[in-house]
Amino acid sequence: MELASTSASLGTYIVFPKPQLSFTSRSLYPSLFSVRNSFSKSLYLASKSQVRLHEFFHAAAVGNTSRVPYDSVEEHMTTAKHSGLKASNGITTSKEEETDKKDAAKSLDDQKMTRVCDKLIEVFMVDKPTPTDWRRLLAFSREWDSIRPHFYQQCQDRADTENDPGMKHKLLRLARKLKEVDEDVQRHEELLKVIRKSPSEISEIVAKRRKDFTQEFFVHLHAVAESYYDNPTEQNAVAKLGNMCLAAVQTYDTATESIEALNAAELKFQDIINSPSVDAACRKIDSLAEKNQLDSALVLMITKAWSAAKESTMTKDEVKDVLYHLYMTARGNLQRLVPKEIRILKYLLTIEDPEERMSALKDAFTPGEELEGKDVDCLYTTPEQLHTWIRTVVDAYHFSREGTLIREARDLMSPKIIQKLEELTKLVQDKFL
Structure with missing residues (x-):
């Protein structure tokens, strides 16, 4: 079937679900947020393990370390608030006020600290x-600052x-x-203090x-x-702070990527403008399209240049003639990167007459040589393929999943168009499936 080429912007749109208690989220940074799914489970295990941790605490206090699992090491660093700070039971890591921590530190003489x-x-x-493990232990401990130098x-x-060289x-x-780990944790703590001091910044x-x-x-x-x-x-306050950090990082990275894309597009645009002839410039655009390097940022830059020049x-x-040729070449190449089912759809x-639409559908489903001309x-x-695309758009509209569509299909998400698409779906089902 024949259809006029129309301009369209490329790209995909991804919806990032809003994190709740867990601030570690998927995204542009999967490696950063791999602990998300374990967050709630970890909180449950942290509280459940307190009984085992008391057992370790007693073992460490009496010097019996012949069998001390890692969970017990973590207990030592996290549960002294239940046991108190005594000469015979080691350190305390309660969530007490800073003054209480200082008082506890002062009560330890050198012998007890040793x-x-x-x-x-x-x-x-x-x-x-x-x-x-150490990173986790130090993050749990509230008394490590007092113990560190000792x-x-x-x-x-x-x-x-x-005397033993091995020991x-x-x-x-x-x-x-x-x-080494401690210094990293201190840097994280310093950053966390800065954020807590000025969460609005x-x-x-x-x-x-x-x-x-x-x-x-x-992770810290x-x-x-x-x-x-x-x-x-x-706990919720810290998780909320994590959410804010994550959102700020995502926003910053997205903006940075956009700036980098614009800078790259500007370099490409300057290279095209500096071509010795219009044909050479158009060939450069065609070459970029073949390499999938003709991005929407470059096309937007060419479009703005042409729009400003013609007015x-x-x-x-x-100059207007040159920019017009560049604009049409870029638009045509960009249009050809759009899925053909979306272009057909x-x-x-645009066809209002039912008979003409049926004829166009028959043409669209008639196999033949595909030709992509300058204007047609x-x-x-x-x-089956066209029906799948129509159902995808309609379902996305009804279930509020616009973000699951490629950008080229998002402009179909209006009530009037959805109504036409539903009619088209029924027509394809009844006549061609």
Whole structure:
């Protein structure tokens, strides 16, 4: 069948579901947000594991570390608020106020702190947590800031007095590896404090510090939210903050990609304009289309140039003629990248006479050589394929799934057009299927 070529913009549209409690979401960044589905489950496990953690806490306190699973190590770093801070039971990691933390730290004399550090060293030596485990433990702990300098110093002191070369190496390696993770966590905590201080300025913070919003940062934020398993209000507040961070990062990246696309389009446009002749410029456009590099940003730039030139009285006719040829070439190439069923469908919708529409459908379903000319294209499809496209558009309209359509089909989402499409669907079903 024959139909006139019309302009259309290319691209796809993806709907990002709004995250709720879990701030880790799919998107343009799958690697950043791989923990989303486990968030609610993790919160449940975090609270359920408290009984096991008490068992570890007692074992560490009495020095029995012959069998300490990783979950128990996490207990040590998270449940002292149930046990209190005593000389015989190690450290506390309660969600108390900053003043309470300072008071607790002051109550520890050097001897008691040394004992705490020794027990942690023994636990880490037996359980051998991974760096990922350590990140989680440090995120859960609220007392690590007080213990940190004493722990590293105790590792060094024990290594200095250790006669066994193997044990000396293990102690130094433990301190070095944990410190590397600790420094990362401190950077994440510093960024989190900045965000908490000025939540209304998250967009500005992301713009200045986009490189700091890494996968590890979002995992850390996830762990921090988990640590408030007994405080739903604070947990939801942290999750909400994570949602805001995620949205700001997505917005920033989308804007950056748009700027990069415009910059790339401008370079292509300048290259086309600098061609020695109109034919050479048109060939460059054709070449870009063949390589799938003729994007909507470049076509928009050419369109705006032509629109501005034709309305200007200061532009020479020769320039207008050149820009017109470039515009028509770009439009034609862009149109040919649109699925042919959409192009056929849009043409059918322009036909009001029922008999003429039936004739056009017969032409569309009659196999033959497809020709794409300068002004008229001859395209063919099957009843099944056209029917599938029509149903996709109609279903998307009725179920509010406009975002699932390619952009070329979204302009069909109006009540009047949907009514015509439903009539067309029935016609194809009754006469051709």
